[in-house]
Amino acid sequence: MKKLEKHVYVHQLKKEGFSVSAIARKCNLSRNTVYSYLEKDFEEAMDWVNQLQTRKRILDPFQDQILGWLREHPDLSASQIADWLDERCHFHDVGESTIRTYVKELREKYYIPKEIKFRAYEALKELPKGKQMQVDFGEIKVKTLKGSSIKLYVIAFVLAHSRYKYAEWQDRPFTTRDVLRCHENAFEYYGGITEEIVYDQDKLLAVSENGGDIIYTEEFQSYKENRGFRVYLCRKADPESKGKIENVVKFVKGNFAKNRVFHHIDTWNEQCIAWLMRKGNYQVHNTIKKRPVEVFALEKPHLRKVSLPLSFESQRVSSITRVVHKDNIIKFRSNRYSVPLGTYQPQEDNVVYVRIENEHVIIEKHQGDKPLAIHPLSRGKGQLIKNNNHSRDRSRGIQEYMEAVKGSFDNQGKIQCFLKQLHERYPRYIRDQLQIMRRAITEYELYADQALDVCIKENLRSANDFYDVTKYIAKNQTVVKKPLPTTHDQPPSFSSHKWEEKAEVRELDGYIKILEGE
CATH class of the missing domain: 3.30.420.10 (Ribonuclease H-like superfamily/Ribonuclease H)
Known part of the structure; x- marks a missing residue:
């Protein structure tokens, strides 16, 4: 029954002598609503009904959004629309019955019918807890x-x-x-x-x-x-x-x-x-x-x-790939996991392999390699899981760090000169530069002395330059480490045919020309 018709009916029952409680029962209204109806005459009721038809409703700001969803997906349910309003519009201050009524009116007004499917089920007794x-x-x-x-x-x-x-x-x-x-x-x-x-x-x-x-x-x-x-x-x-x-x-x-x-x-x-x-x-x-x-x-x-x-469930499973970000972390299952400082390299693919084993996240540069990092698997979200040794080593002094790096080279005079110039050029980033040097030595130990010779000869004064030259030499495997000559400090000569391959990552054309003697 429409509101205006119900208003007239309430007044009619009252004139016939019915009590407010009886009117409420007959019209399926609360007594407060009956009192509200009785306080309005017919003209006031007309104005009230007109106001209801033109008033703003709580879902009106989302009308265009809901209409767009219904037109694109005519089979959307009101329940799903309620979830989408919560998820996509962060709006949840409304009951689902209100949404159902609003969606029903939109469907009728804009002729967007919904197909109804029905399936009959037989009622069964509820099972006990844990059964x-x-x-x-x-x-x-x-x-x-x-x-x-x-x-x-x-x-x-x-x-x-x-x-x-x-x-x-x-x-x-x-x-x-x-x-x-x-x-x-x-x-x-x-x-x-x-x-x-x-x-x-x-x-x-x-x-x-x-x-x-x-x-x-x-x-x-x-x-x-x-x-x-x-x-x-x-x-x-x-x-x-x-x-x-x-x-x-x-x-x-x-x-x-x-x-x-x-x-x-x-x-x-x-x-x-x-x-x-x-x-x-x-x-x-x-x-x-x-x-x-x-x-x-x-x-x-x-x-x-x-x-x-x-x-048998803890056996190694297939790895998935993730990209190392410039802050040396990977994103996995809504969390961030650290990798060693310097793993990220500009202009490289920076792809690593990730797998779960025994409730731990295993991160590898190549499948089957020694892991770059092992972290406990986090069940939370938005967390940073970081190993202590993936940060800058602040527990050691710069001089001590330099001595540790120098110990990996045969010619102490050359490495001392290189590190001194490195410190002068990068005073604020010397610790980062030393870590990159240490990484190059760890990964390509056999070729560190030869790469140092090339960097000094060609005036390359950066740990990244040293890393790239070391990596290139190791990749092409041009030299096996030998004792340096004692009579002079000139770097060993190279035949040009060893350096004809173009670098696949990081622009090394300059290094190729250097090593070819151009």
């Missing part, structure tokens, strides 16, 4: 920043009692080892494991049903025995057996992933965890009428604790 977890897979195509499409794969977990969810994504199909790794991540996320886990008869887990005697894959059978949980396999799309997880997969795909732009799989997973905290596990569940995060707090003590990752 069951359900697992299922899903996939969805999403747009990338470049406008192309990519298929993403998700594995989702839900605790049957509290409806507390966890999800993990990949940009490639899951393997059995991927599934086991995700299980370990889920157990860590939940802080324990349930007595029973429900699955589809997926080929990654089971080979054959065999008349009830289920044959599991070798890896999953071993994992199940080690972790000690019961398995319940059900038929595909069986809502009676695993309707909770099917709803979760649908919710994760429809509310989080749908219409979201993909950038990188790590960023995507970080956004998904944030969505779980903000929406997936925080929104009131329609069945239990409680927030899963609140019910989970009561269920968590009933989960069985799990040990550290099993030995």
Whole structure:
């Protein structure tokens, strides 16, 4: 009933002798609202209704934004729009019922209908705390920043009692080892494991049903025995057996992933965890009428604790690449991890390989090399994880530092002269220059004396010059270190054919000409 019609009806009932309480019951209004209606005559009610139609509403500032979303994605739900307003506009001071009403009116006003899908489920009794977890897979195509499409794969977990969810994504199909790794991540996320886990008869887990005697894959059978949980396999799309997880997969795909732009799989997973905290596990569940995060707090003590990752799960995994930034850090899973000072080199690719092993982040310049850095894996966000030896060595004096560098060279007179000129040219950065010298000596020890000869002869007075010449000589392997001549201090001669290759990184054309004698 429209407000004006209800106003007239309230006045009519009052003239007929009904009490305010009776009018409130008949019109489904509060008594205060009835009093408010009775205080207005018809003209005042007309003015009030007109004001309601022209007044500004709390969501009006976002109308164009919401309309743009609806026109681009007509299948958006009001719940997803509420999440996008929170995530993208930092606006959450409004109830979801208000958003539903507002979106419904926009759809009607601008003719943006929404397709409604319905699926019937049979109600089941609630399971006790810590009893069951359900697992299922899903996939969805999403747009990338470049406008192309990519298929993403998700594995989702839900605790049957509290409806507390966890999800993990990949940009490639899951393997059995991927599934086991995700299980370990889920157990860590939940802080324990349930007595029973429900699955589809997926080929990654089971080979054959065999008349009830289920044959599991070798890896999953071993994992199940080690972790000690019961398995319940059900038929595909069986809502009676695993309707909770099917709803979760649908919710994760429809509310989080749908219409979201993909950038990188790590960023995507970080956004998904944030969505779980903000929406997936925080929104009131329609069945239990409680927030899963609140019910989970009561269920968590009933989960069985799990040990550290099993030995077969801790084997070396494939590395991913990261770029070293100019402040000698890499960004990994929303945190910053340090690498040794001087690892970053201007005009080079500065790519390193990163892998997780035994809850540590291993950073390597090349796969299989001695690690540049090893850090404990951080579960937080926005943190700087830095080794003490990745900073400038302030515990040693400059002179002591120079003596340590000098000890790596045969001709003490030459290195003394070079370091003195280095100090005069870079007084504020002498410690950085010495660290670069030490890095060059550590990586290319056999060629340090020859590189020093070249730098002195050609008046190159920078630790970076020394590093580049040393690296170039080592790369071309032109010389094996030999004792320097005692009768003169002239650098050894080089045949020009050794220096015909063009440097691949850092512009070394000048060094090539120098070494060729031009």
